[in-house]
Amino acid sequence: MRAGYGAPLRHLLLMAGAFAVAGWVLARIAGEPTAGRMLLWFVGAVIAHDLVLFPVYATADRALRARLAAPARGPSPLNHVRVPALAAGLIFLVYLPGVLGLGRDTYRAATGLEREPLLGRWLLLTAALFLASGLLYALRRWRAHHLRRV
Amino acid sequence: MRSDDTSPAGHHPPGYGFPRRGWRALAEHPPPGVGTATRAWRSPLRGPWLTSVYGLVLLVTLPLVIVTGLLDHLAYGPAYGQAFPYDVGWLRLPAVDWPTRPSWLFRVTQGLHVTLGIMLVPVVLAKLWSVIPKLFDWPPARSVAQVLERLTLLLLVGGILFEIATGLLNMQYAYLFGFDFYTAHYFGAWVFTAALVAHVALKLPRLVTALRSRPVVRELTVGRAGTRPEPPDPDGLVAAAPGDPTMSRRGAIALVGGLSVLLGALTVGQSLDGAWRRTALLLPRGRQPDDGPTGFPVNRSALAAGIDPADTGPAWRLTLRAGDRTRALDRAALLALPQHTARLPIACVEGWSTLQTWTGVRLRDLAALVGAEDVDAARVRSLERAGLFNRATLAANQVLDPDSLLALRVNGVDLTPDHGWPARVIVPALPGVHCTKWVASIEFDRATA
Structure with missing residues (x-):
């Protein structure tokens, strides 16, 4: 078993269990007119993360590291840019419909209010994050400088 | 249980399955660029320990999200054909009457489902970051067992990302996906849960071993300067040519935790009243229609309902x-x-x-x-x-x-x-x-x- 399949029987059973549920669900929704879209979003989510989001943020991080080489003395500014950038990016992705004002009609029907894009709020939040991080960096630099002199 | 050690999820480099010659030939003919890609992974933090920390957090919290999601389905009253999707076949939940006490029951279960689900987004992304070198491994598999395991990982990763994406769009009223949310989110959850059970059953022993390899409490005292790569692991999570650390492991964990808290802080306001509601800065329900006695949110306006x-x-x-x-x-x-x-x-x-x-x-x-x-x-x-x-x-x-x-x-x-x-x-x-x-x-x- 192990030589042919490549793992103990237990492994095969676990795989069979996962595929059984997925296969059953697939058969269940196959009749839905939108089944193709669901499948597209399911596989598309993996592609969007693995082959778009990850390469984009990894490349951005690499460019950032190349520009912000660690100084000989004192704290590195790298994480003081990285952390607020990551937070702002994550907030943008998670609250995307609110930031960009997507789905106006469903929003109006549900809330009785008009949807205004909240891009300004997101920009303010981003500015606040960078400001806080920048202040912390200035403080750390000042301390490093100060302590060296003492 | 010990036999796990030689499974694809085991500790030793797995051998080739049947047909041995075929798998070996695949391994010996990598497409151009694989070597460069392997050496391109630089983070000295990647390794079984960090992956296991994120994995443990998800192992503890995801069941809460899954259970509260199922409770939501139950709260809709499937016995009266008013829970969506209507027809769930074998994936039917046991018929129980949804209680009326405590009166905050649904408020808490559903608030938890949504808020915790959002707070786990950074953890899920961090977990995926920690294992992503595996995606570009060559050979992609050495046996049928590994091929199947990779396919279940597609169900696992696709499942969680699908649930996150549909959930986030639904709770913000942007139905960009163009299919029925209930059907997609309910069945997607089952696909994910089944893949999760298989994944946990296979990987739990590794998680325990990895966490024991460097006690968490001690690792949390190590700063950036003292951070060293983990020893090479059979899964190839540890970088072959790691760079200098730009962050400690505790820093990485604090970063993910901090992002999680930040998202929680921007979300929980929608479940609170008074001035707190406005803290949900970017969510539809951070808004109060007005300050009067009836200025609390609605889920459907009279106009939209066509009330004459x-x-x-x-x-x-x-x-x-x-x-x-x-x-x-x-x-x-x-x-x-x-x-x-x-x-x-x-x-x-x-x-x-x-x-x-x-x-x-x-x-x-x-x-x-x-x-x-x-x-x-x-x-x-x-x-x-x-x-x-x-x-x-x-x-x-x-x-x-x-x-x-x-x-x-x-x-x-x-x-x-x-x-x-x-x-x-x-x-x-x-x-x-x-x-x-x-x-x-x-x-x-x-x-x-």
């Missing part, structure tokens, strides 16, 4: 029916009946909720008016003509609860059109969409009929 003001004016009558007994009451007649006041939450599937003070007639008193004291169920119809939620069936416990009301007033004033004027149902712990607004009729089924 002529139907809710003096001509409006509430029709009560039980068997062949019928009563029609206007608003004045309802206000003349004994009034009861209860402080009850409205909680929605999107995770938002609000606690308000409702006044109206007890549903069980209305049942008694048509001789249905022994009520088995009540079917409430709205004036709303179309729409998935223009009707709801209430179970006996939901009709008989002393706080279950046909509300006429809220916070001391009359209901507004958006809040269901002239009358709406409010039942403790019942999902908001089943607290029918603009009620036209209530039909009681008698237990002994």
Whole structure:
């Protein structure tokens, strides 16, 4: 078993269990007119993360590291840019419909209010994050400088 | 259990399965660029330990998200064909009556489902970051077992990302996906859960070994300067040519935790009242329609529901029916009946909720008016003509609860059109969409009929 399949029987059973549920669900929704879209979003989510989001943020991080080489003395500014950038990016992705004002009609029907894009709020939040991080960096630099002199 | 050690998920480099020659040939013919890609992984933090820390967090929290999600389905009352999707076949949940106590039950389960789900986004992304070199491994598999395992990882990763994406879009009213949310989110959850069970069953021993390899408490004392790569692991999570650390492991964990707390802080406001609501800066329910006594959110406006003001004016009558007994009451007649006041939450599937003070007639008193004291169920119809939620069936416990009301007033004033004027149902712990607004009729089924 192990030589042919490549793992103990237990492994095969676990795989069979996962595929059984997925296969059953697939058969269940196959009749839905939108089944193709669901499948597209399911596989598309993996592609969007693995082959778009990850390469984009990894490349951005690499460019950032190349520009912000660690100084000989004192704290590195790298994480003081990285952390607020990551937070702002994550907030943008998670609250995307609110930031960009997507789905106006469903929003109006549900809330009785008009949807205004909240891009300004997101920009303010981003500015606040960078400001806080920048202040912390200035403080750390000042301390490093100060302590060296003492 | 020890036999796990030689499985694809085991500790030793797995051998080739059948057909050995085929798998070996695949391994020996990598496409151009694989070597460069392997050496391109630089983070000295990647390794079984960090992956296991993120994995452990998800192992503890994801079951909460899954269970609260299933409870939500149950709260909709699948027994009355009003939980979506309707027809779930074998994936049916056990038939239980959704309780009315504690009255904050649905507020908490659904608030937890949405808020925790959002807070886990950074953890999921961090976990994926920690294992992503595996995606570009060569050979992609050495046996049929590994091929199958990779396919279940597609179900696992696709499942969690699909659930996150559909959930986030639904709770923000942006139906970009163009398919039924309930169907997709419910069945997607089952695909994910099944893949998760298989993944945990295979990887749990590795998680334990990895976490034991460097005690968490000690690792949390190591700063950036002292951070060293983990020893090479058979899975190839540890970089072949790691760079200098730009962050400690505790820093990475604090970063993910901090992002999680930040998202939580920007979300939890939608489940709170008063000034706190505004802290949900970027969410639809961070807004208060106005500052008056009826300035709390609604899930459907009277305009969107197509409610004709002529139907809710003096001509409006509430029709009560039980068997062949019928009563029609206007608003004045309802206000003349004994009034009861209860402080009850409205909680929605999107995770938002609000606690308000409702006044109206007890549903069980209305049942008694048509001789249905022994009520088995009540079917409430709205004036709303179309729409998935223009009707709801209430179970006996939901009709008989002393706080279950046909509300006429809220916070001391009359209901507004958006809040269901002239009358709406409010039942403790019942999902908001089943607290029918603009009620036209209530039909009681008698237990002994």
